[in-house]
Amino acid sequence: MAETTPSPSLDAGNPTANVTFTFAEQATASLALYGLSLLCIVWGGINSASFVKRLIAKKRLVETSITISEARKFPLTASIVLFSLYIFFKPDGKEWLLGFLSVHLPAHISERLNKTLLPGEGSTSLFQKLEAVTPENAKFLLEYIPTITKQHFMYFLLVFLCFEGCVSLAAILKPIYQRILRLLPIGDRWPRKNTSYLLSLKKGKKEMDQGDIEDATKRDVEYLMKIEVDSHDIIGILMCIPVGISHLYRRHWVTNNLLGVAFSIFGIENLHLSSFKAGSLLLSGLFIYDIFWVFATDVMTSVAKGIDAPILLQFPQDIFQNGWLEASKHSMLGLGDIVIPGIFIALLRRFDQRLGEKSGEKAKGPLKGRYYFATTIIAYMLGLFITMAVMHHFKRAQPALLYLVPTCLLIPLVLAVIRGELSELWNYDEEHLIEKDEDSKKKKVSDDKKKN
Structure with a gap:
């Protein structure tokens, strides 16, 4: 879009109103x-x-x-x-959604949703019901649930996207800084030397003994997670992290565009x-x-x-x-x-x-x-x-x-x-x-x- x-x-209290x-x-x-x-x-x-x-x-x-x-x-x-x-x-949003559903759902289902999500006086809220079935030794966890707000979620999303943006920026700039690293007059040592790493999490498709999954064929396992990086990737990410940190603090359009362009190029490539x-x-x-x-x-x-x-x-x-x-x-x-x-x-x-x-x-x-x-x-x-x-x-x-x-x-x-x-x-x-x-x-x- x-x-x-x-x-x-026009607003007398807004100094930029007439711009x-x-x-x-x-x-x-x-x-x-x-x-x-x-x-x-x-x-x-x-x-x-x-x-x-x-x-x-x-x-x-x-x-x-x-x-x-x-x-x-x-x-x-x-x-x-x-x-x-x-x-x-x-x-x-919650009230709007319930109002929309009340028009399109049967009356008894709509009434139950309203009582559960928007409890009135004398009724039990969803959080109270959750507290009632939670074991005593785990109830301390529920103390943190009401404090998690939309702002917390938004900040977590921002941090996550900024980090992913830094990873994308490092990936598209890799040919440039990799060539620079290879020109360093330090022989075949780090950081010129590039070492690869594979982080993976496998799941067996059938029952097998402990230790067998490592040598299992591709037909018998599937990857739940597979991340392949090398030492130059890590150096590139560390070099790009200041862009993400700057955007977290300032939300400036320049850092926004650096991350956005990196997202776009990396997305089109992959x-x-x-x-x-x-x-x-x-x-x-x-x-x-x-x-x-x-x-x-x-x-x-x-x-x-x-x-x-x-x-x-x-x-x-x-x-x-x-x-x-x-x-x-x-x-x-x-x-x-x-x-x-x-x-x-x-x-x-x-x-x-x-x-x-x-x-x-x-x-x-x-x-x-x-x-x-x-x-x-x-x-x-x-x-x-x-x-x-x-x-x-x-x-x-x-x-x-x-x-x-x-x-x-x-x-x-x-x-x-x-x-x-x-x-x-x-x-x-x-x-x-x-x-x-x-x-x-x-x-x-x-x-x-x-x-x-």
Whole structure:
């Protein structure tokens, strides 16, 4: 969702009440967001192709990918998460939800919910019922439950996202500082020497004796957690941690954008779309999702304003009036409006490479072998320009995917028709690169037997 912070209403007690933004100020903010989003798309798309190529070279499979089945469920899952956050952030969320359910649920169920969650005089609250069934030696834990507020949850979420942002920032900057570390004149010692570590948690799929799980085959175990890092990753994270700490204390738009850009590039690089059909289905579903939650309700805008975390890019419109340190009235662009089209454009980058490998042609010129990637970046630029133009015209938040999805989806299809590659583009998939679970393998074997 693209949004511009409206000018404050007239208020004698508000010193910034009469502030208005000139066209130059608004254009500067929009162009800055425009440039940052394009940086994420191009950088992330190139990294995504390199990431998949490295896996192929090492004969490894992509562990997680968005297939057609996941793309079909994604808008519904996102809607449930978004609406849950809305209920959480809404000041009277509990009362509002109960009022909504009382209209749509049977009377006896609605009455029971009201008595449980909103107890009146003489009735027992949910916390009192929980206290009654809690053992005496564990009741001291209940003393801390009432003190956990929405603010505590929000701060925990902020700390978590800042740390993840630092990890993403370290990951995208790794080639730079790794080269610097390797140039240190210290021989083959730390920190020049790079040592790898694997932190994992396995679960056996069948009963086995203690000690057997270590040597068990992949068929008999599954990973609950697997984190692979090296000493250069750790050094990079430590170097980036000050950015996260600074954002925790100041919430400045510069640190917000550093973390947001890192999130976007890292997400585009690592979120893998399995096929063009899956990407088309994902974009189409989120097209409807974005329109509904922005235009039909206030859910999207409420959540975007309620989460004080680096989940969007910002640029101040009052930067010329108040300077880059004190500016506070921002234009905003959600990271979803960058990452979702970005992973689709990254898929087209890999499709370009597949076409080049298939034809065996040598690259000649800046666009040779990169027709779809370059064209869809231009399509994204067009869609984002329309989004910002409409946003400034109507002075209200816009569902960016309303304009980005048609341009990013239709323009490459038109190009494929012109080049006679429509069937090849539509049927392009990378499912042979995906690590499938046992159920998927059995289903594939069963489908192959039916075909034969």
